[in-house]
Amino acid sequence: MNLLFDSFWRALAYCLHPRVIGLSFLPLVLMVALSLGLGYFYWASAVDWVFALLQESMVIESVVAWLQSVGAGNLKMVLAPLLVIIAATPVIVVLSLLLVALLMAPAMARLVAQRRFPTMERKQGGSLVGSVVWSLGSTLLALIALVVSVPLWLVPPLILVLPPLIWGWLTYRVMAFDALAEHASAQERREIFRKHRGWLLGMGIFCGYLGIAPSLIWASGALFVAFFALLVPVAIWINILIFALSSLWFSHYCLAALQALRAEKAATTAAAAAGPAPVTIDVQAVTLHHDNPSDPPRIP
Numbered sequence: 001m002n003l004l005f006d007s008f009w010r011a012l013a014y015c016l017h018p019r020v021i022g023l024s025f026l027p028l029v030l031m032v033a034l035s036l037g038l039g040y041f042y043w044a045s046a047v048d049w050v051f052a053l054l055q056e057s058m059v060i061e062s063v064v065a066w067l068q069s070v071g072a073g074n075l076k077m078v079l080a081p082l083l084v085i086i087a088a089t090p091v092i093v094v095l096s097l098l099l100v101a102l103l104m105a106p107a108m109a110r111l112v113a114q115r116r117f118p119t120m121e122r123k124q125g126g127s128l129v130g131s132v133v134w135s136l137g138s139t140l141l142a143l144i145a146l147v148v149s150v151p152l153w154l155v156p157p158l159i160l161v162l163p164p165l166i167w168g169w170l171t172y173r174v175m176a177f178d179a180l181a182e183h184a185s186a187q188e189r190r191e192i193f194r195k196h197r198g199w200l201l202g203m204g205i206f207c208g209y210l211g212i213a214p215s216l217i218w219a220s221g222a223l224f225v226a227f228f229a230l231l232v233p234v235a236i237w238i239n240i241l242i243f244a245l246s247s248l249w250f251s252h253y254c255l256a257a258l259q260a261l262r263a264e265k266a267a268t269t270a271a272a273a274a275g276p277a278p279v280t281i282d283v284q285a286v287t288l289h290h291d292n293p294s295d296p297p298r299i300p
């Protein structure tokens with residue numbers, strides 16, 4: 001528990017570091033350019049396609065008829081852009097996480113190591129290719145879990161539990177791997193994952209709930225579609241800063257856990273090398289019975 005809170009407050013302080021703030025602009029520029037570019041070329045066609053699907057749906061038509069009866073028929077024109085925004089939001093969030101993992105997480109892990117653990121041995125248990133494969137594989141599993149769990153979101157409590165749980169699992173898998181890639185061996189990484197899985201998952205879920213803040217901005221963009229292009233950079237930057245905080249938190253936690261693991265192993269190895277303590281016998285306390293030479297010495 002002490003390690004959890006200590007690493008969190010350190011991560012918050014590191015978020016104010018000029019290097020961290022500077023690193024956040026590269027994924028921000030890439031994501032804003034990608035989002036606005038795709039929106040410029042495909043927004044109108046996507047909205048028209050969704051609107052055509054809504055026109056063909058009997059359920060939607062009945063809902064629209066009810067809205068018109070209560071004087072809210074104009075909401076029909078807002079529904080299609082709203083659905084496009086809702087569908088695009090998870091894609092933007094996942095791409096932001098991957099960009100932070102690839103462009104920021106290794107640099108921030110090195111920053112934490114240089115400032116807190118300058119003498120820690122680097123065993124290079126993970127490579128750039130391994131990090132990409134690990135991140136993409138974890139992301140694919142998370143997206144599959146999200147798609148499969150969508151019907152369960154109709155149960156009111158589960159929509160507040162399942163998405164943060166899945167995002168938390170994905171965040172801890174990606175961020176913890178990147179935090180340990182340079183310093184830990186593959187065996188040490190697996191051991192830390194095994195010993196600290198509950199805490200790491202809890203950190204990921206907490207970071208998943210922090211992601212609710214950008215969702216409020218997405219919702220504002222859905223209600224005010226005309227301002228959506230202006231709200232996109234703000235929401236993306238908040239997402240990136242949250243993922244940067246997550247990366248720093250996992251870096252502090254995992255590197256401190258790695259240091260403790262190595263110290264524990266070093267102590268165990270030193271104790272095993274010293275061997276058992278020598279047994280001393282007081283020779284004067286040994287009484288020999290010469291009456292019967294066959295009797296062994298007796299030690300009181």
